[in-house]
Amino acid sequence: MNKTYDYIVVGAGISGAVVAYELAKRKAGSILILDKDFPTAGATGSCAAGIRAQFGTEFNVSLMKISLEKFENLHEELDYPKELIGLHQGGYLVLAYSEEEMENLRRNVRVQHKIGINTEILTPEEVHYRWPMLRLDGVVGATYHARDGHADPFYTTFAYIEAAKRLGAELRKYTPVLKLLTEGEKVVGVETPDGPIYGGNIVVAAGTWSTKLLKDIGVDIPLWAEKHEILITEPLARFLDPMVISFSKDFYAQQRPHGGFIMGVSPDDPEHWFDPKDYNIQSSWHFLKKMASTILEVMPFLKDVHIVRQWAGFYDMTTDHHHIVGPIDAYDGLWILAGGSGHGFMFGPSVGMILAQWIVGEELAYDITKLNWKRFDEGKLVIEPAVVG
């Protein structure tokens, strides 16, 4: 007989890890985290792990401000060696290639300043002065926020999982949820290959796999997997601190702690799927070619540098590129945190904490209730202008 839990968290990516920890910290009850593979087996383990507060709405900037503060203190909160969170705040440098784009960035910066995110606006000359290695052909201006950066997605997720375990949460790996179990209007547990596991509350944090799990109990959410590719180079001596991105050219590139450059560019017409049985994670030559020609325009110094690894992962896209969070009130006890839309790693620490507050009935650190699953049917989409791909 399997034990009965107060909370079953389905999925041990950044989302499930944060929710489980934040519930355990609040002594919400007994918690089981399930993963069909192991922590970071999904999008979290294939992501670029960039963190930025340079968004264009008060909503996203406020949430990212909370996330940044979380990341900055995570080693203390989770009692984990600082170097093992891998937080590196080298900033994000956002390049603009037209006056219109620059005007949008300026507008975003006004929003950011209002929230206390001190982004700088730079001329091409100032960019050149600080980062002379970048080629700025066509660049009309840029913005830079020094507290942006990246954290290690593996270390961060495991730090949350281990902290949750120390607070009493259990982790069961290699245990897929085959079906969510319901009785009338309530969820009562999950079916697994080892038999049913019962629980009063189920938090679906299964990334792009959430869609199918919910569809099987009659809940439709507009969340799909979109293939995005990424590569890393051989290590070079460290000389470029910020993540360099452009919204119009849809690329990001950054030098990692061990010196390799990690980068991605969005596909013109991304492959996407709703059902996991269709997923295709093959890397492509097309990406390699597009990435190389895009990046050499900005970072010509990479010309003779070797690409050592290339992989593909799934952006967890929703119609308005925001998470789906909160109760799925078609069933009592059913909750969701999924659909970070290519920025689910950086929002994980704030949105996951706020969901735990929502679940236990605490006051929310920031009101995210508009990210509820009904917004799509009600036509209340949440629009963000500053997204890459």
Next chain:
Amino acid sequence: MDPEKVIVCRCEDVTLADIRKAIYELGYTTYDEVKRYTRAGMGPCGGKTCRPIILRELARYWNTTPDKVPMRPTMIRPPMKNITFATAVEVEDNE
């Protein structure tokens, strides 16, 4: 030798003590888990040097031989030979 001082993965600076902690204290007992928990094997060399050592440690835990340690089939990750950006721009993409 002191496991704290034995470096298993040079690329990611992971010691034998780190590997053993993952396996014996935290219960990460497959190659995929040890790799993600410690980052050993994710460095620029792609695990060429450290993978056999980690598999040997896991084989000891499972009381088996290194080739029988539980592991997810590895994804083939092109480029099979390391190529430069200058070469990548030239590739024919007619897949």
